[in-house]
Amino acid sequence: MDSRGRRNVIIAGIVAFSLVLVAAVGTTAFFLIRKQHRDDDVAEAARVASVYTKKVSAYRSSVQSALNTRQLDDAARVKVAFDAAVAKAPTLGDAPAWGKTHSTTYLAALKSQKTLKEPYEEVSKVLDEAIVGQPFVKAANTALDVKIDSFVSERTLPDGGPIRTKLIPGFTKVLARFDKVAVPDGQETTADQVRDALKAIIKDAKRGADDLDSGRNTYISAASEYVTASNAVNTYERSLRSRLEAAVQKATADVSGQSTESAT
Secondary structure, three states, rough: OHHHHHHHHHHHHHHHHHHHHHHHHHHHHHHHHHHHHOOOOOHHHHHHHHHHHHHHHHHHHHHHOOHHHHHHOHHHHHHHHHHHHHHHOOOOOOHHHHHHOOHHHHHHHHHHHHHHHHHHHHHHHHHHHHHHHHHHHHHHHHHHHHHHOOHHHHHHOOOOOOOOOOOHHHHHHHHHHHHOOOOOOOOHHHHHHHHHHHHHHHHHHHHHHHHOOOOOOOOOOOOHHHHHHHHHHHHHHHHHHHHHHHHHHHHHHHHHHHHHHHHH
16 A cells, blocks of 8 residues: 555544543433423422422411401301411412422322322311300200290289290290301200200290199299200210310411422
8 A cells, every 4th residue: 555545544543542531421411401401490490399398388478367366256257268378378389390309309299289188178078067065055055045034023922924925935935046046066955955955945834823723832844854964965075175176276287397398
């Protein structure tokens, strides 16, 4: 091979080496750019998750403010504010596909979003009961607090007339008003005990009126039935209050636990 041929071979080798080198550099650059893009996607997903987490914190505070423990005696009012606050749950924003599946922060936020309202389910359930239960308790206590003196204040009566025209109609109206009140699920027995107490005083009043008409002294009472009814109403009232407070406390504890998990 002459010198010209050797020179062409050398040049061809240099060109081939250059092409391989360019290809290698290009491939390396491609992978570097691809990795940078993926890193950027993960960072963007993490940023979106961070924004969501801050919104969740504000959301939790808003719901807790609605659950004002000093207003739990007015469940209807609390439920309106509570439902409005719960309905404003934040939504996790979208992010690049790679970032959504590779950002641990985004994945944690996604998991949190699925269970965001769970801590409030029991509170909502007990509030719904209390909306019926609280008026029921108030109506029952109001009925049981009515005294004979409210209709007949005289201690000496000539006959049973005032009892028949005032006392019996008065307690009959009390019973009718109580019958119009909604009864919470599971409290039908308590409602019946209140009715039994009112019916007992009406029945005993009829007996008393007959006694007076016959010239006999009389005493009107339904103490046993009233004690039974009052105890049942008070027991339900304490139970309802206790369960409502417990549900609020549990929701607060569950939310605090979720907040701690989100921060880690």
